[in-house]
Amino acid sequence: MLAQIARRVSNTGFQNANGALITLKRAYHEKVVEHYNNPRNVGSFDKNDPNVGTGLVGAPACGDVMKLQIKVDDEGNIVDSCFKTFGCGSAIASSSVATEWVKGRPMDEVLTIKNSDIAKHLSLPPVKLHCSMLAEDAIKAAVRDYKEKKAKAAGSSSDDRAEAAA
Amino acid sequence: MRRQVSSSGLYRHFLTRNLENGAEKSVRALNSSAQFSSTSRFPDSPGAPQIAHPDRNSGTSQGLLSFFQPVRCLDSSARPRHVDSVPRSSVIETRRRSFVATAGNEKGPSKKCWACEHDILGGSGLFCPSCDGIQPLDLSVDHFTIFGIERSFKVDSKELEQRYKSLQKKLHPDLMSSKSQKEQGYSADQSSHVIQAYFQLLKPLSRARYLLGLHGIKVDEEGTIDDPALLMEIMEIRESLEDVSDAKELQKLQAQNALRIQDTEKVLEKTFAAGDLKKAVSWVQRLAYYNKVDEEIVRKL
Numbered sequence: 001m002l003a004q005i006a007r008r009v010s011n012t013g014f015q016n017a018n019g020a021l022i023t024l025k026r027a028y029h030e031k032v033v034e035h036y037n038n039p040r041n042v043g044s045f046d047k048n049d050p051n052v053g054t055g056l057v058g059a060p061a062c063g064d065v066m067k068l069q070i071k072v073d074d075e076g077n078i079v080d081s082c083f084k085t086f087g088c089g090s091a092i093a094s095s096s097v098a099t100e101w102v103k104g105r106p107m108d109e110v111l112t113i114k115n116s117d118i119a120k121h122l123s124l125p126p127v128k129l130h131c132s133m134l135a136e137d138a139i140k141a142a143v144r145d146y147k148e149k150k151a152k153a154a155g156s157s158s159d160d161r162a163e164a165a166a
Numbered sequence: 167m168r169r170q171v172s173s174s175g176l177y178r179h180f181l182t183r184n185l186e187n188g189a190e191k192s193v194r195a196l197n198s199s200a201q202f203s204s205t206s207r208f209p210d211s212p213g214a215p216q217i218a219h220p221d222r223n224s225g226t227s228q229g230l231l232s233f234f235q236p237v238r239c240l241d242s243s244a245r246p247r248h249v250d251s252v253p254r255s256s257v258i259e260t261r262r263r264s265f266v267a268t269a270g271n272e273k274g275p276s277k278k279c280w281a282c283e284h285d286i287l288g289g290s291g292l293f294c295p296s297c298d299g300i301q302p303l304d305l306s307v308d309h310f311t312i313f314g315i316e317r318s319f320k321v322d323s324k325e326l327e328q329r330y331k332s333l334q335k336k337l338h339p340d341l342m343s344s345k346s347q348k349e350q351g352y353s354a355d356q357s358s359h360v361i362q363a364y365f366q367l368l369k370p371l372s373r374a375r376y377l378l379g380l381h382g383i384k385v386d387e388e389g390t391i392d393d394p395a396l397l398m399e400i401m402e403i404r405e406s407l408e409d410v411s412d413a414k415e416l417q418k419l420q421a422q423n424a425l426r427i428q429d430t431e432k433v434l435e436k437t438f439a440a441g442d443l444k445k446a447v448s449w450v451q452r453l454a455y456y457n458k459v460d461e462e463i464v465r466k467l
Contacts, residue, residue: 056397057390060451063458065400086404086462130390137390 028089029123035093040100043082045069050153053146055138059130064091068098068138072146076107083138090128094118094135107143277304292337292356300337300345303355308380309363319377319438321367330364370431371457374438374450381443385450393448400455407459413467420463427456 028036044067045052051072058065064087071080081099085092097118102110115136119129278285284296291307293300310317313329334357335341342353366372375385391397403423410416430453437446 056394056401057392058397058400058455059390060454061385061389063455063461065397065404065455067397067401084401084405086401134390137392141392 031122032089032093032124035096035122036089039083039092039096041080041082041096041103042084044084045071045080045082050149051146053142053144053149055141055143055145057134057137057141059087059091059134062087062091062130064088064131064134066091066095066134066138068095068135068142070102070107070139070142070146072107078102078105078107078110087134088128088131090122090124090131091134093122094124094132095138097121098135098139102139107146110139111143113139292333292360300342300349300352300356302352303359305359309367309376312360312363313367317377317380319370319374320435321373323368326364326367330360333360370434371450371453374434374446374453377438378443378446378450383443383447385447391451393451396448396452396455400459403459404462407462407466411466416463416467420460420467423456423459423463427453427460430456 045054047054047069049071053070053072055068055070056065064085066083066085066087068083069081070078073079081102083095083099085095098113101113101118113136115129115132118124118132118135122132124132277291279294279297279299279301281299282294282297284294291301291304292312308317313326313333315321315326315329337353337356337360339350339353339357342350345353366376378385407419410419430449434446434449434453437449
């Protein structure tokens with residue numbers, strides 16, 4: 001019986017070690033690793049700046065937090081974007097991609113960015129799809145925050161416009 | 167038998183798909199072990215059905231089970247049923263008997279001991295109150311009932327530990343060597359289930375999630391939240407943690423965070439006691455974030 005236990009332990013150990021090793025090797029697509037090692041646009045804008053929209057979202061199950069900010073010009077184009085994410089590699093890569101994609105595009109157009117586009121771009125496995133979901137939600141939250149800010153600042157006339165846009 | 171073959175085929179498919187390079191060795195090992203388990207569980211002589219002894223099968227089925235663990239989160243349907251049902255009901259007779267017991271339970275208050283037919287309703291359901299025989303695993307019994315404690319967020323961890331140990335003293339497979347193979351199988355199931363239940367109730371976060379689950383609320387595993395106050399606070403905590411590497415400073419931050427965890431658990435205790443489950447969900451999320459902060463500090467220490 002002892003021998004059986006010993007065999008069992010060594011057996012599981014071997015398979016686990018082997019499995020883990022291979023999982024580690026294959027866990028992330030090279031694009032994810034690339035964005036993880038060289039994240040684009042990390043940083044913060046002043047969140048009180050009237051031209052800045054801040055999106056703050058989180059995934060409580062994994063304890064991830066993601067902040068994505070956009071800087072918008074008077075024509076409604078996103079001129080700059082940055083992010084700060086505490087989370088797994090996929091979450092960091094997703095937000096990094098998101099900031100790249102929103103830059104230079106009109107604010108309403110970026111709302112069409114879907115998490116599936118980000119996931120496809122990064123070849124995320126199904127278990128990591130929620131990381132790209134986080135990035136999509138962050139973009140939407142940032143745009144919403146910017147619109148709310150503008151609406152508050154400009155009074156009732158632009159209030160209607162923001163509502164119509166939302 | 168056919169199911170056995172198709173699921174080991176599934177294994178091989180999974181392996182070749184995922185391990186592509188350099189894992190031929192484990193595929194070979196898997197092939198031989200699959201063959202071993204199939205012969206041991208389906209003996210050649212049909213007249214002599216053999217119960218899968220947990221010890222005899224553990225070398226293969228446990229190994230396979232643990233090997234499969236990472237896959238479970240990817241696709242639970244890919245995990246063959248027979249792997250975890252090996253010790254539970256390998257013999258048709260056992261299966262029929264336990265089916266009678268649980269089927270009765272689903273309908274109403276009539277759950278009988280498989281050995282002496284005595285009513286075993288009430289209590290933990292692990293043993294028969296009359297003949298003290300070990301009963302098959304009944305997943306409809308919740309964790310709190312297993313340990314005979316009140317179903318609430320407030321749990322005395324010392325009492326829980328005591329009850330856990332006294333249960334294991336009665337049902338651990340090592341103590342069953344003189345019992346029938348059927349009872350040994352039940353003991354293996356019950357024992358591992360009790361371990362899992364114990365750890366789920368021991369940690370406040372998993373206990374809270376389990377409690378919400380009992381009330382039919384599944385804390386959204388993959389959902390995103392948009393609670394600015396909480397997220398801002400977590401963001402600031404994580405940012406302040408980012409540049410710290412000094413052990414003393416980290417310990418100070420950890421102590422601060424421990425207070426947050428403690429406070430959150432106190433609030434959860436009250437919230438659960440008041441039955442405000444919606445509020446409990448948001449506090450569970452908060453607790454999850456604070457726990458993550460603690461993990462991060464421990465990682466840096």
